[in-house]
Amino acid sequence: VAAGLPLDFAPCAPEETGIQVARRAAEAGAFIGIAHPAWSQLTIEDGRAIDIAHAVEIYNHGCAVECDRGEGFYLLDQLLNEGRRLTAFATDDAHFHHDDHFGGWVHVKAEANDPDLLLEALKQGHYYSSQGPLIHEVSLDRKELSVTSSPVNTIVVVCGHSRTAMRVGKSITSATLDLSKLERGWLLTKQSPWFRVVVIDQAGKRAWSNPIWP
Numbered sequence: 688v689a690a691g692l693p694l695d696f697a698p699c700a701p702e703e704t705g706i707q708v709a710r711r712a713a714e715a716g717a718f719i720g721i722a723h724p725a726w727s728q729l730t731i732e733d734g735r736a737i738d739i740a741h742a743v744e745i746y747n748h749g750c751a752v753e754c755d756r757g758e759g760f761y762l763l764d765q766l767l768n769e770g771r772r773l774t775a776f777a778t779d780d781a782h783f784h785h786d787d788h789f790g791g792w793v794h795v796k797a798e799a800n801d802p803d804l805l806l807e808a809l810k811q812g813h814y815y816s817s818q819g820p821l822i823h824e825v826s827l828d829r830k831e832l833s834v835t836s837s838p839v840n841t842i843v844v845v846c847g848h849s850r851t852a853m854r855v856g857k858s859i860t861s862a863t864l865d866l867s868k869l870e871r872g873w874l875l876t877k878q879s880p881w882f883r884v885v886v887i888d889q890a891g892k893r894a895w896s897n898p899i900w901p
Contacts, residue, residue, distance in 0.1 A: 688744070689717035691806040706736055713739040718809040720776055723747040725756040734762045735769075741810055742774040745895060746818065748790025749780035757791075767881050767898055768847045774897040775883070776809075777816035791818055817894035820886050825896055827866075834884055835861045836894070841887040844869065847879030858889070866901075 689712035696715055699708050713719050720742045721734060734743070743763040751757025763775055777791035793816050797808040808814060815822050821837040832852070834842050842862040843853035850869045854862035870878055884896040 688720040688722045690720070690809065691717045691802070709737055710739050716806070718742070718806055720744055721759070721762065723750045723756070723780065724759040724762040726750040726754065729762055731762065731765050734766050740773065742776050744778060745775040746777035746791045746816060747780045748778065749782060749787040751790065752785050752787045764847065768879070772900070774812040775816060775895055776814070777818070777895070791816065812897045815894060815896050818892040820888045820892055820894040822884065822886060822894050822896060825884055825899070827899070827901055830866045832864045832866055833861070834864070834886070836886045837888070839886040839888045843885050844882050845885060846882040
């Protein structure tokens with residue numbers, strides 16, 4: 688996926704590969720995302736090959752509705768663990784053959800609703816993705832992470848291994864989480880250099896922060 692292509696971007700040539708088109712689109716100034724990994728059955732080798740990407744599509748509502756292959760965390764998290772600095776975006780990808788719209792989107796933090804400013808914000812990772820819940824603020828103070836959100840039942844931090852930090856309740860709007868919990872466990876041989884925040888409401892709808900490298 689290439690967002691922000693110039694209007695005079697040349698069509699794909701018959702001999703061009705997807706990787707070559709992605710590189711040409713990035714050189715033209717576009718935001719490059721690896722689209723619907725689960726639906727396309729992309730492997731880690733595929734993800735490595737698209738080395739120009741800014742982000743991985745972590746939720747595609749159209750794919751979720753049609754075949755329950757909407758999520759892309761498996762690819763994002765593996766690439767993050769290999770040192771890639773990628774962000775995470777959600778979309779509808781609505782084709783309107785089914786009820787596949789208004790199911791996933793991004794909230795972008797930009798100075799104005801201007802195409803160039805929105806594009807730059809996407810490239811800088813100044814956005815988060817959602818199916819409905821709102822993430823109002825995420826702040827980090829050493830090993831303490833504070834999150835505020837719309838009413839949800841779970842606020843959780845996930846990282847590059849199985850350890851988590853979370854708060855679970857009913858219609859909670861904030862949590863202060865001890866990130867040292869991500870470091871405990873005799874099975875861990877190294878610490879994750881990144882983490883991300885997920886909030887989940889009563890209906891199971893989620894919002895996801897971009898990865899954070901403390």
